[in-house]
Amino acid sequence: MAISVETFFLSPDNQGTLQAQIQQMIAEGILSGRFRKGEKLPSSRRLASHLGVSRITVTLAYTELLANDYLTSRGRSGYFVSNNAPVPPSFTPPQKGEETVDWTRAIGRRFTGGNMMNKPHDWASYRYPFVYGQTDPSLFDHSNWRLCALQALGQKDFSALTADYYDQDDPRLVEFIARNTLPRRGIIARPEEILITLGAQNALWIAAQILLTQRRVAAIEDPCYYALREILEQSRCHVTPVPVDRDGLRPDAIPDESDVIFTTPSHQCPTTATMPMARRHALLERARDIDALIVEDDYEFEMSFLDAPSPALKSLDTDGRVIYVGSFSKSLFPGLRLGYLVGSESFIREARALRASVLRHPPGHIQRTAAYFLSLGHYDALIRRIREALKQRRAVMQTAIDAHGLRVSGKGVFGGSSFWMQAPDGSNTDDIATQLRAQSVLIEPGHHFFHGPDQPTNFYRLGYSSIPATRIPDGVARIAEAFRS
Template sequence: MTIPPDAFFLDHAAGLPLQVQLRRQIIAAVTAGHFRAGEKLPSTRALARHLGVARVTVAQAFAELVSTDYLTSRDRSGHYISDSIERRIEAEPLAASTPRFDWDDKLEGRFARAARRDREREWHRYAFPFVYGQADPALVDHAAWRDCAMRALGRREFDSLTGDLYDADDPELIDHIARQILPRRGISAGRDEILLTMGAQNALWLVTQVLLRPGASCAIEDPSYPGQREILLASRARILPVPVDRHGLPPDAIPPGVAAVFTTASHQCPTNSTMPLSRRKTLLARAQAQGFAVVEDDYEFEMSFAGAPSPALKAIDRAGAVIYIGSFSKSVFPGVRLGYLVADPRFIAEARALRGMMLRHPPGHMQRTLAHFLSLGHYDAQANRMRRAFARRREVMLAAIAQEGLRLASPEATGGSSFWLATPEGVDSAALAGLLKKREVLIEPGAPFFAVPGQGRGFFRLAYSSISSERIPEGMRRIADTLRELTG
């Protein structure tokens, strides 16, 4: 039987290469059992004419499918669905009287309850996305990353990528982190003090699992990073929020009996305030006196716009109490999902064992690609390009904030890729966000950042990592106009 050309279609406006669409369509039809072993496909000429594409597009798609054994090619006969395709197993129909398994009885739901629901997945569809943590593709060096990925897939290195590293990390990437990244924060660390993670979120989870027993107390900043709180809530730790001031976390306000203190000293999340050196020293002295560990999330340390950044807490920690978390999500791109922990070798050994139980290690190909990205200088070039672009966007946004009469909640903040703003008296930032969404503007309401969500009603965050300088003034005008409507 010959499969008719009418069984195929392509979406020329989908943004996906036509050859890829055709391959996926054939694979999906084979997997679903619609195309069966031995059935003949239309000729490349007939199918190309039906789809309105070049014949070479169809020929290349067929060639790829032959190489992956979905199709076979027979001389002077054409292409056929491969006989080696496994027979599709048909599921037995479910009897109407079959009782459903009671999952509610097996699941607590504590992870789902702790998960965030305040983020817009389709943010890129909005004209003015002032959302934090997303990348601007225009600032990412695609050609450089592609070259590094191809190097990692080269014959000389491919053997090392196909094996299971068990609980080990790519030695080249660890070496570059130790020699290139950490010294910029004043940190000196050996190989046994560094562990790769699947980003900062995974690092926070590992730290929580290793450090905090169920019921143990920990202090966190208030407001703070919502993703950190959802991990702590799911771990059943006792969370003690400590209100921050214009200099970040006040060490004197840390309650007694805590096992750990979580802080974003360099760029407090979300206010962007910076903890001064004197306060950092006080925090470390208190950690030594009270016996708690300090978990330092040093996100976005590259983005400082008022001179050199302060040294990391880990850099001035002489007792070894600090667990340092770094990530490449902001400086490379979020999808890279690679970060690292730096801590005492004993802590790293325990965290490595836990990571090994859960996921062995981050993907070897991604590790080696990033190692090349660092060693060939692409990381520095991209970081510099992002810093220049963000400095310009920051300047434009500050001017727009002043022009539109908006109010900064942390006017002294000098780093990061966002601003923390206060709404006028009586205006709920969640209501503001809802109205702005209808006007193609995305902002982040303040409630998710606070231990008591109601305390965040008067605040919101505006980020500029994913919006161009040209779009910022109009987006800010829409925010100001909407605020004026809400305040009459």
């Protein structure tokens, strides 16, 4: 029996080359059982004409499937589903009846229902995406990242790609962080004091699991990174919000009973405030007085394009009480999910054991690719390019904000990639954000960042890392008009 050519179609939403899409289409048909052993595929000429692609594209797809034993060729008769093709499940799934499990009682702990921000996955389709933390494809170094990925796939790096490190990490990546990344922040650390994580959020979760119990108290900034608050509330520790001002976290407001202090001194999240040196020393002194540990999330220090960044809090620590969190997810791309923890060897030993019990280690191929991208100088070149672009976009946005009389509540002293904005009292930025979406404008309401039930509704964040400078003035004008009306 021949498979009808009408069965095949290309979706405009599909990813990858045309050849890869055709291969996937046929493989999925076989794996799902729609295409059966011995059935004949349409000729390459007919399928190419039907799909509107070149005949060689179809031929190459057929050839690849032939090599993988999905298809077989019978001389001049054409291509058929191979007898050795993967076999789909032969059983008939039972009819699904009504569930008898009472999940309201069966679930011991709940992780849903938190105050997390919901970012649209199709943000790139908006004309004015003032979203934070996404990658601008016009700035990213695709070609060199691809070359580094291919190099990591080579025979020389076979063990890095395939080996189970168990609780260890790629030594090349750890060495680069120890010898290049951390010294730029004034930090000296041995490999035994560094752990690779799946981004900064994973690093914060590991730190919370190790340092906090139901009897311990965590002091957090208010407002703060909403995902950190969720992590701490899930750990069942006591959470104490500490207000921030134009210089970040206030050491004098930290309660005496605090066991762990979480802070973002380089660019306070979300206000972008940068903690001055005097306050950094005061924070260390306060932590020493109450015998508390500090978890420093040093995100976005690379985006300091107005002036050199201040030394990390960890570099000023002489007691070993600061645990440092770094990440490549913001500076490279968020989907990379690659970060690192730096702390005393005793802490990292426990963090390594905890990570191994959950996910072993981040994929070896990702670690080795990142190691090549960093060590070959591509990362530094990328950061320079991003800094220049952000500097230009920030200037354009500042001019547009001033022209339309919008109020800036916080902007990074040394740079960054966003403005923390404050709307007039009584405004609801959730409602405004919904209205603006209809005009292809994305802003981020700010209430998610605040602690407690009485969250202010008149704050919002405008990121400029994902929007071209030429579109910023028109986008800001639409935002201003939405607040006026």
